[in-house]
Amino acid sequence: MTQLLNLHLISDSTGETLDMLAKAAVAQFEGADIKRHFWPLVRSKQGLERIIADVAKHPGIVLFTMASGEIRSALEDRCRSLDIPAVSPLDPVLTALEEALGRQARARPGRQHTMDEAYFDRVDAIHYTIAHDDGLLSEEWEEADIVLAGVSRSSKTPTSIYLANRGYKTANIPLVLESPPPDILFRLKSPMVVGLTTAPKRLIEIRRNRLLTVGERDETSYTDEDHVSEELKFARRIFADNDWPVIDVTRRSIEETAAAVIRLLQQRREKREQGDMNAPLSS
Incomplete structure (x- = not known):
């Protein structure tokens, strides 16, 4: 019997980018029993704590995109205490861009969805x-x-x-x-x-x-x-x-x-x- 894997997607924006990344990654594991838990618009520690309670009940892997350093640190600390992997898939891309451009990325949630x-x-x-x-x-x-x-x-x-x-x-x-x-x-x-x-x-x-x-x-x-x-x-x-x-x-x-x-x-x-x-x- 295939073991169930809970995949928690936590974002301070709409989560669209994170959802697409997760779908692309999951598609590489045909037949795997993966349950996705989608948590968009997480912009407060109170909201984060409610989500962490569910993560604790359904442990697995956390994927996140988080612009706020404070909420990100809280998320990483809570996942660490629960011994649950927490991965920010955009980090390598942002790091490479920062090094190439010689400037830091702006920490603004949902910036790609700005009505420009x-x-x-x-x-x-x-x-x-x-x-x-x-x-x-x-x-x-x-x-x-x-x-x-x-x-x-x-x-x-x-x-x-x-x-x-x-x-x-x-x-x-x-x-x-x-x-x-x-x-x-x-x-x-x-x-x-x-x-x-x-x-x-x-x-x-x-x-x-x-x-x-x-x-x-x-x-x-x-x-x-x-x-x-x-x-x-x-x-x-x-x-x-x-x-x-x-x-x-x-x-x-x-x-x-x-x-x-x-x-x-x-x-x-x-x-x-x-x-x-x-x-x-x-x-």
Whole structure:
């Protein structure tokens, strides 16, 4: 029987960064029985003591991000007295940055969540992306940072939303065999157009699961192997004819696909900044 490990995440901010770090680390231990206890917005010793009481009842490992030196010291002292490991995963990163920059980090909780210009840009990107999902408002695609194109169920929408949360205005359009995309897609100059593709068998599986969720059990061209193959060939021809970069999402998570798109966009922008006028407009 696998032993249960309690993982306590304690933060003086929203805990979003800590939660992401914990998820990434836990994902490396497939099958492990890990129970996460999430404690955000811990900004007083009184609040900390209530949490420590639960930590004592469910001992394990404490991961924390704490800007206040006083509360951090209290947390470390209490964990030490309970013989419970307490780890601050951002410490090595901050130390390296302090040494490289020759200055100390500001101890302000939730500084990355300050409502600055970047915050409002991200909100604007989310609004734009939701409004331009599934081929909508094509006349406004020129305002996008990224346009994703691909057949139905090639993860365009979830990838678009993830990119929007990273601050990128993202439109997406389904490529339908029986209906060519609007001509404006091929005339875009500012956005980077990226093609998403996947393996036929994987796509059929996803589509069948989608139909089951809406109570549809009859086989249609939507899940027919020959038709799906033709759809993917149609999309790949469009990608190749327009020299768009292509990402195969078959074995990628949404996060991995988005990271690949962002990398392509950064490379494109670097070429533009270096004055490479021959850099493709859409790749």
